[in-house]
Amino acid sequence: xxxxxxxxxxxxxxxxxxxxxxxxxxxxxxxxxxxxxxxxxxxxxxxxxxxxxxxxxxxxxxxxxxxxxxxxxxxxxxxxxxxxxxxxxxxxxxxxxxxxxxxxxxxxxxxxxxxxxxxxxxxxxxxxxxxxxxxxxxxxxxxxxxxxxxxxxxxxxxxxxxxxxxxxxxxxxxxxxxxxxxxxxxxxxxxxxxxxxxxxxxxxxxxxxxxxxxxxxxxxxxxxxxxxxxxxxxxxxxxxxxxxxxxxxxxxxxxxxxxxxxxxxxxxxxxxxxxxxxxxxxxxxxxxxxxxxxxxxxxxxxxxxxxxxxxxxxxxxxxxxxxxxxxxxxxxxxxxxxxxxxxxxxxxxxxxxxxxxxxxxxxxxxxxxxxxxxxxxxxxxxxxxxxxxxxxxxxxxxxxxxxxxxxxxxxxxxxxxxxxxxxxxxxxxxxxxxxxxxxxxxxxxxxxxxxxxxxxxxxxxxxxxxxxxxxxxxxxxxxxxxxxxxxxxxxxxxxxxxxxxxxxxxxxxxxxxxxxxxxxxxxxxxxxxxxxxxxxxxxxxxxxxxxxxxxxxxxxxxxxxxxxxxxxxxxxxxxxxxxxxxxxxxxxxxxxxxxxxxxxxxxxxxxxxxxxxxxxxxxxxxxxxxxxxxxxxxxxxxxxxxxxxxxxx
Numbered sequence: 001x002x003x004x005x006x007x008x009x010x011x012x013x014x015x016x017x018x019x020x021x022x023x024x025x026x027x028x029x030x031x032x033x034x035x036x037x038x039x040x041x042x043x044x045x046x047x048x049x050x051x052x053x054x055x056x057x058x059x060x061x062x063x064x065x066x067x068x069x070x071x072x073x074x075x076x077x078x079x080x081x082x083x084x085x086x087x088x089x090x091x092x093x094x095x096x097x098x099x100x101x102x103x104x105x106x107x108x109x110x111x112x113x114x115x116x117x118x119x120x121x122x123x124x125x126x127x128x129x130x131x132x133x134x135x136x137x138x139x140x141x142x143x144x145x146x147x148x149x150x151x152x153x154x155x156x157x158x159x160x161x162x163x164x165x166x167x168x169x170x171x172x173x174x175x176x177x178x179x180x181x182x183x184x185x186x187x188x189x190x191x192x193x194x195x196x197x198x199x200x201x202x203x204x205x206x207x208x209x210x211x212x213x214x215x216x217x218x219x220x221x222x223x224x225x226x227x228x229x230x231x232x233x234x235x236x237x238x239x240x241x242x243x244x245x246x247x248x249x250x251x252x253x254x255x256x257x258x259x260x261x262x263x264x265x266x267x268x269x270x271x272x273x274x275x276x277x278x279x280x281x282x283x284x285x286x287x288x289x290x291x292x293x294x295x296x297x298x299x300x301x302x303x304x305x306x307x308x309x310x311x312x313x314x315x316x317x318x319x320x321x322x323x324x325x326x327x328x329x330x331x332x333x334x335x336x337x338x339x340x341x342x343x344x345x346x347x348x349x350x351x352x353x354x355x356x357x358x359x360x361x362x363x364x365x366x367x368x369x370x371x372x373x374x375x376x377x378x379x380x381x382x383x384x385x386x387x388x389x390x391x392x393x394x395x396x397x398x399x400x401x402x403x404x405x406x407x408x409x410x411x412x413x414x415x416x417x418x419x420x421x422x423x424x425x426x427x428x429x430x431x432x433x434x435x436x437x438x439x440x441x442x443x444x445x446x447x448x449x450x451x452x453x454x455x456x457x458x459x460x461x462x463x464x465x466x467x468x469x470x471x472x473x474x475x476x477x478x479x480x481x482x483x484x485x486x487x488x489x490x491x492x493x494x495x496x497x498x499x500x501x502x503x504x505x506x507x508x509x510x511x512x513x514x515x516x517x518x519x520x521x522x523x524x525x526x527x528x529x530x531x532x533x534x535x536x537x538x539x540x541x542x543x544x545x546x547x548x549x550x551x552x553x554x555x556x557x558x559x560x561x562x563x564x565x566x567x568x569x570x571x572x573x574x575x576x577x578x579x580x581x582x583x584x585x586x587x588x589x590x591x592x593x594x595x596x597x598x599x600x601x602x603x604x605x606x607x608x609x610x611x612x613x614x615x616x617x618x619x620x621x622x623x624x625x626x627x628x629x630x631x632x633x634x635x636x637x638x639x640x641x642x643x644x645x646x647x648x649x
Contacts, residue, residue: 025216027204032220035197036227042190043231045183051106052180055113058103059173063166065096066127070162073131077138077150089135093128098253100124103172105245113175120168126161295320295327321625322360328623345480347503348386350414350433351375357390364394365401365410374413382433383503384480389435392473396437396496399470403441403494411438417499424499427483431502438495444488453484473498523637524549527568531561531575531587532603537622541574541603544626550633558582558590565591570598572637577604577614585614601636 069092076085100121107113134149206213299320302313354373361371393412400410415434419427453474470484473496477484481501488494528550532538538554545552553568555561558581565573573591575584588600602614605622618639620632 025219029216029219029223032216032223034193035220036223038190038193038197040227040231042187045187045190048183049180049187052176052183055103055106055176056173056180058099058106059169059176062096062099062103063169065092065099066124066165069093069096070131073135074150077134086135086139089131093131096124101249102246105242107172110179113172116168116172116175120165120172123161123165123168127165130161295324319363324623325625345383345385348382348384348389349379350382350435350500351379353386353389354393354412354414354435357393361394361397365397366406368407369401369404370409372409372411374411376414376416378416379414380416380431380433380502382500384500385476388476388480389498389500392476392498393435393437395470395473399496400437400439400441400494403439403443405441408440410440412436413438416502419499424485424497425483427499428481432482432499433502434497434499436495436497438493440493443490443492443494444486445490449486449488470496523571523634526550526571526633526637528552528633529561529564529570529573530554531556531558531573531579531584533557533576533579541629544629545633547626548630548633558584558587561587562590565594572599572601572633574601574603574633577602588617599636599639601632 069089072085072088072092076089079085100117104114104117104121107117131150137149204216299317302317302320306313354375358371358373365371397410397412404410413434413436415436417432417434419429419432421427421429453471474484477498477500482499485497485499486494487497528545530538530541530545530552532541532554533556535556538556542552542554553564553570555564558579561573561575573588575587577584579587584602584604588598588602591598591600601618601620603620603622603624618632618636620628624632
């Protein structure tokens, strides 16, 4: 019985100890839980404090951004110049809108603050409407209109959307500061509670013993880890949600901005294209009318003087021919602007070229303008395309005439100069010949001089210029290894100088078709098949070939040409390049299958037709003179001599 009693007493003690340990453990766990809850409440209060700090700081940031935008607008309306002040105003005002959106995100859990942010956004839009009215007035350059509107919207510091906007920002900040004070009080309270419970927990751990302390420490550690993991998970979840919302809003804003920008760019391209087409069309008509005036006037005078002296008739006919040649050169320049026509350089005496153009310039720019020349007696030779150089000088003369309104003095000079690197534009160091055209016209402003070489840019009225003259002179000079410079003073005049490199080599032989000799080479009696779809061009070419003692046979299509070729013997085929149904290169391929050694001369009115199909063949450009036709035909026949006549039987 005693043993049983002792065993029962041991069991009771063991059970009591276990119950006491369990009770102490439960108390310990309860206190640990209270500490954890206190810490969690303190962390929540700290998060509230951080959010309040962020909201208060963001309200000040919005206020500062709006102030910078209004200051930039003030500078913009005061200067009335579309400089970077307008861009700063636009960027800062949009930035303020993004910051208001961020503010709305931060206060989304506070209904009162969200209502205040909504009112703030409405005031922002009202203020933006006032400022945009001032910006638009300044952008349209309505005198002091933009400044007056801006002053009216800013003079009253108590009324209007601007002061109300700042008051609303202050109201939001004040509300957040009140919430911040409450959060700080909660933080202090929970911190004190956590400290007090921690003290109790320490005394209880001493009483329970080392075992209970060990178990309690393990439990506390586990609970703390669980609580920390939960808080971290919640924080991470909130951060992910906030970031996802921000990314969604930013993505939507970027998509909308991209669509708006794409539409604006498309509209701008259309406007620029229509403006360029209008300028080009009017300028072409203006330049062609000048050329046709020379042609029509020369032909009319020649017809009136048919019974007069032959020399006078020939003079007027030569003037008409020269005008037609200039019109053809203008067409070639327009086509080469887009297709980069290759130059045909030759060794040129600049003094002789300028002197030879005086009569043409006199007829072109009118009698009220005095032309003076000052050529260097020892001018160096240059290696350039003479036609392009003549066109450049003629363009500069026409620009000078327009700048002087048809009345004034123009001076053309040639000079040998030695230039250092980049002394004029991007020029390389070396010896150059300077050909300058000066006028006493209205001059150019610095802004106009900066854009003078831009294609389609012109200060003339619509129909008075294409805007291609100076840009083509710039391209010709660079393609020839030179540079172009402009010196101008408003109200005094302008000097445009073309710098071309000095030619050191021997004289280069030009292509026979470009030769200006009077002799017309020919191979009399040669049989020629002419393929041309335009009846007037075909008739004129047949007449010219007959005058040159050739035997031409003409047709208007590739199919008809093949039939004629199979029925007769021909020494040369002259074919247009662009024809309906069958092009010139396609026709020549068919004829070459029948006779590989056939001589071929292509004729075209386009620039840039030198494709693979034309490689190895002679090419003559429209319009052409009889002399150019004779030279090109003789060259083609010389490279492929005529075959003996095949006799029947």
